[in-house]
Amino acid sequence: MWRGDSIFLLQNLIMKDFRIRYRNMSLGVLWSLLNPLVMMGVLTFVFTMIFPNPNIRNYPVFVLCGLVPYSFFTIAWISGTTSIVDNSGLVKRVPVPREIVPIASVLSNCVHLVVQIGLLLAAALLFRGGANRYWFWLPLIWVLELIFVCGMALATAAFNVYIRDTRYIVESINTVLFWLVPIFYGLEAIPAKFAEVYQYNPIAALVVCLRDILLKAQAPPAATLEKLTAVSMLTFVVGLVIFQKGKRAFYDHI
């Protein structure tokens, strides 16, 4: 029924979000840098001064490799979760494909992400010196994270229409995730029997891949990449199916 241009609309919605967010901020994009830098400083202080770990070198870059994917995931997932309810005016008034709303909401956080990846790469260059050919893996693994977040957001956005508590559940999961993703510790520290399971979490897998590429200058392990790809794709498909089911009665519940 709606025969518009989904890509054009998506682009417009993302630009809208971006403009609104940054037009009212004097420091603009600098805010995206502040949060990871502060967290990096605090965690570096705690884990080099209070609980020193001699096995980890370049701790600031090490921890940033964990913080950037984690903070993007949490922010994008939450904004995707609440997107349908937040944009009820749009959902109730315009017959656009509903999938576009959470996806646009997730993707509009990419401005933050690009800035933070820039910071991460700059830190890697500074502490490790020089890029390597494995950097070509970076676009692929970030795209996989995006696919994963979109899948999660589609599912929870649909749930959130029917049960508004969903966003609080998502927030709690995010808090727990801070400890269950190897952000301030390495994969090596995890006992062997858990290490395998850990990598089925795409965020953890992404962190592992990033550290291999940026710190160890080696290709990410194939097994981890496979898990990252499989789980991300599967999540997206499942998220889409849940959303398709849920969207039929969005109008009646928002």
Next chain:
Amino acid sequence: MEDIVVFDNVAKYFHTHSGQMLLRDRLFHWMRPAPRFYALRGVSFAIRRGESLAVVGQNGAGKSTLLNIATGLCLPSEGTVEINGRLAALLELGSGFHPDLTGAENIRINAALLGLRRRQTHQRFDQIVEFSELGNFIYEPLRTYSAGMVMRLAFSVAVNVDPDILIIDEVLGVGDQSFFQKCLERILEFRHGGKTLLCVSHALNTLEGLCDRGLWLDHGRVLKAGPVQQVVEEYKRSNGVAQALTSAQTVA
């Protein structure tokens, strides 16, 4: 001529007092379903290409629900709906408008929402601005606009989308006389181009001028369908009787 909108025995109900969308309310109502409220019941009609239908009825008669179903915003609870063609709904002017963005930025977003493609939006941009008569204000943020200016902008986008079916829900009441005339002319032009119109309004005289068929809804049911003059005539008469009754009661 083909049927462009077909409603077959359509009903739409909502659950009354279903509480908030919180976990406890959901669990409670899952165990004890809330009673149904029928907004529409047994509604059947068809509009052919090039026809135009006016829907009249009192507040809460189900007019907006009918338009929302026709637009595909919500699904009917019972019955079937068939729609062939691109819709442009003026259900609420300026969907997706944001006060912090400029008029020009809002035009692009609104056009994309209403289904214009990238190239079409670029091509029609000047036309839209010209129709709105907003001049250089188009590059100012929307929050600096008056209500009339916002309406002009929204209407200018909507009429330039060039849909197969135009759906108008009580939005013609805003704006000054000259702009209103211009909008009416635009809609008539659209009608002469063989497009379909579905219109809800309490401005009965405007409806008689714009549409050729009428549908009178009362408490979710079709009371009368037929040529617009007849339907509007009868609707007016019943309102007249109701008014006479109320004033009589007030006097007594």
